[in-house]
Amino acid sequence: MKSTLSYLTLIGFMLVFPSQNALAASGCAAKQQSVQQQLSHARAQGNTARAEGLEKAMSEITAHCRDDQLQADRQRHVADKKSKLAQRQRELAEAQQTGNSDKINKKQKKVARAEQELAEAQSALTQ
Numbered sequence: 108m109k110s111t112l113s114y115l116t117l118i119g120f121m122l123v124f125p126s127q128n129a130l131a132a133s134g135c136a137a138k139q140q141s142v143q144q145q146l147s148h149a150r151a152q153g154n155t156a157r158a159e160g161l162e163k164a165m166s167e168i169t170a171h172c173r174d175d176q177l178q179a180d181r182q183r184h185v186a187d188k189k190s191k192l193a194q195r196q197r198e199l200a201e202a203q204q205t206g207n208s209d210k211i212n213k214k215q216k217k218v219a220r221a222e223q224e225l226a227e228a229q230s231a232l233t234q
Contacts, residue, residue: 134174137234142168181232188225195221 142165149157199214 133234134177135168135172138168138172138177139165178232181228185225185228185232188221188228192218192221192225 142161146158146161146165149155149161195214195218199211199218202210202214205211
């Protein structure tokens with residue numbers, strides 16, 4: 108369970124923060140490049156535990172990653188973020204009706220964060 112969670116965390120991190128080298132490639136190839144770069148860095152730093160985890164991630168990507176499936180996952184992620192943004196905007200509208208400035212400010216921050224998350228998800232679609 109712990110290794111699966113670590114793998115999913117790593118993949119999520121790579122989707123949101125791809126390396127510069129990964130920008131030239133797309134889809135699964137980009138993920139592999141990113142993991143390979145991190146693996147090289149971990150080995151250079153002597154971080155064997157991280158290197159082992161990255162080797163596992165690389166084997167999982169090689170065995171299971173499909174570009175069409177990855178693209179579909181990213182599209183679902185964008186749809187989820189759009190839904191979340193719409194919900195946050197409704198909550199803001201409700202708060203504005205109450206006139207409570209503290210509540211309005213909190214809801215505005217949540218809307219801004221949801222917009223940022225949506226933009227990140229949309230940028231992942233092109234990778």
